[in-house]
Amino acid sequence: MRVRNQMKGFGIPITTTFWFCSCFPRSELYWRASHTEDDTGASRLDRFAKNDFDVKYRIRIETGLLQLQHLRRRNGAYSSEWRVNFKLSEMDCQEKLEVPVYTDVDRETFLRDIYPLRRPAVLKRVPLGPCVRAWTVSYLAQKGGDREVKVHVSPEPRMDFLHKNFVYRTLPFDKFIQRAAEAKHSDFFISEDESYYLRSLGEDVRKEPADLRKQFPELAEDFHIPQFFEPEQFFSSVFRISSPGLQLWTHYDVMDNLLAQVTGRKRVVLYSPKDALYLYLTGDKSEVLDIDTTDLQLYPEFVKASRYECILEPGDLLFIPALWFHNTLALQFGVGVNVFWRHLPPESYDKKDPYGNKDPVAASRALQSLERTLGILEELPPDYQDFYARRMVLRIQSRAYLRQTMEASQENLDTA
Numbered sequence: 584m585r586v587r588n589q590m591k592g593f594g595i596p597i598t599t600t601f602w603f604c605s606c607f608p609r610s611e612l613y614w615r616a617s618h619t620e621d622d623t624g625a626s627r628l629d630r631f632a633k634n635d636f637d638v639k640y641r642i643r644i645e646t647g648l649l650q651l652q653h654l655r656r657r658n659g660a661y662s663s664e665w666r667v668n669f670k671l672s673e674m675d676c677q678e679k680l681e682v683p684v685y686t687d688v689d690r691e692t693f694l695r696d697i698y699p700l701r702r703p704a705v706l707k708r709v710p711l712g713p714c715v716r717a718w719t720v721s722y723l724a725q726k727g728g729d730r731e732v733k734v735h736v737s738p739e740p741r742m743d744f745l746h747k748n749f750v751y752r753t754l755p756f757d758k759f760i761q762r763a764a765e766a767k768h769s770d771f772f773i774s775e776d777e778s779y780y781l782r783s784l785g786e787d788v789r790k791e792p793a794d795l796r797k798q799f800p801e802l803a804e805d806f807h808i809p810q811f812f813e814p815e816q817f818f819s820s821v822f823r824i825s826s827p828g829l830q831l832w833t834h835y836d837v838m839d840n841l842l843a844q845v846t847g848r849k850r851v852v853l854y855s856p857k858d859a860l861y862l863y864l865t866g867d868k869s870e871v872l873d874i875d876t877t878d879l880q881l882y883p884e885f886v887k888a889s890r891y892e893c894i895l896e897p898g899d900l901l902f903i904p905a906l907w908f909h910n911t912l913a914l915q916f917g918v919g920v921n922v923f924w925r926h927l928p929p930e931s932y933d934k935k936d937p938y939g940n941k942d943p944v945a946a947s948r949a950l951q952s953l954e955r956t957l958g959i960l961e962e963l964p965p966d967y968q969d970f971y972a973r974r975m976v977l978r979i980q981s982r983a984y985l986r987q988t989m990e991a992s993q994e995n996l997d998t999a
């Protein structure tokens with residue numbers, strides 16, 4: 584059952600979706616109310632939800648508690664059948680949305696109906712070639728051969744770029760595949776249950792983007808790159824091979840991305856570029872590593888980021904538009920290939936970027952000039968710095984934020 588509410592009243596609308604896997608009758612409740620605070624400061628929302636034939640659901644939310652009351656009409660009057668209380672954690676208040684799923688999408692449909700939205704989409708049954716059936720562990724090891732690959736090795740499945748809980752090690756591809764597929768290792772670097780992650784690289788790792796056709800020609804024959812874009816937009820094709828449970832931190836890339844999950848299931852959580860303010864960024868990465876049970880004392884704004892989620896099954900393709908943040912969790916040992924495509928004219932990108940994650944040239948220049956500007960502000964006393972920094976924020980908002988008309992925002996709320 585999905586209970587969804589929209590809370591307004593903080594100046595900006597806040598949408599909250601609650602998900603319950605329970606024995607309740609299957610129905611979807613859409614509910615709107617105003618956020619108010621009583622004199623104890625507790626949020627209190629109390630309203631009838633959608634009328635559903637002769638049944639009504641009544642929902643009340645107080646801080647940390649959601650009450651659901653089921654009322655049935657008998658002889659013209661409603662009587663309460665049962666009432667359930669759910670304990671809410673603050674993270675339950677994060678908006679949760681499903682990534683839309685499309686089936687049997689061809690190039691024309693993709694370019695007409697999906698691509699222009701600039702939103703993530705799961706594409707099912709796009710032909711990816713024989714890889715979906717053929718890429719077993721033994722086949723990959725045999726065909727991929729013993730060329731050396733540099734891999735991330737971590738004692739914990741959640742990789743932590745802040746505290747660098749992983750090391751880079753070099754292994755022959757066939758040995759790496761065998762190790763990544765097993766839960767316990769007899770040969771290991773750190774511990775017998777260490778996790779592995781391969782993000783394949785080009786021949787000259789500093790200059791050349793990865794291209795499966797060059798580094799793994801025999802395996803590349805099995806993988807048919809979906810031809811949704813023009814060939815000159817192609818930038819790189821990258822192996823993404825993970826141990827079961829391996830979680831990669833939330834980050835963005837600057838190119839459009841088709842992530843093909845060839846084998847194994849994977850959870851992907853995405854956040855819109857518009858939610859960058861809530862993600863505690865260090866460069867292209869979010870410092871929030873635990874995105875499920877986040878420490879909101881440490882990262883209080885994180886709850887405001889809307890969470891888009893999907894589970895990729897073997898053979899699925901995920902379209903990740905440039906700048907959308909993504910966090911991946913391998914639910915099983917899995918092999919993926921992601922293909923980056925240029926979205927902007929070629930001269931917009933940094934020529935020395937083999938990874939597809941350096942900011943576009945104009946964005947880097949703007950960020951550098953911001954650093955210079957902040958240096959100039961330091962000539963003022965702190966309270967003046969604060970005031971002029973706020974004025975600058977207002978100027979940036981009015982000049983550079985995408986403007987959304989009042990009608991468009993209302994429409995979004997109505998259709999959300």
Ligand SMILES: O=C(O)CCC(=O)C(=O)O
Binds near residue numbers: 823836
């Ligand atoms: O699938 C993964 O492991 C990570 C994918 C990713 O980060 C990407 O495609 O940019």
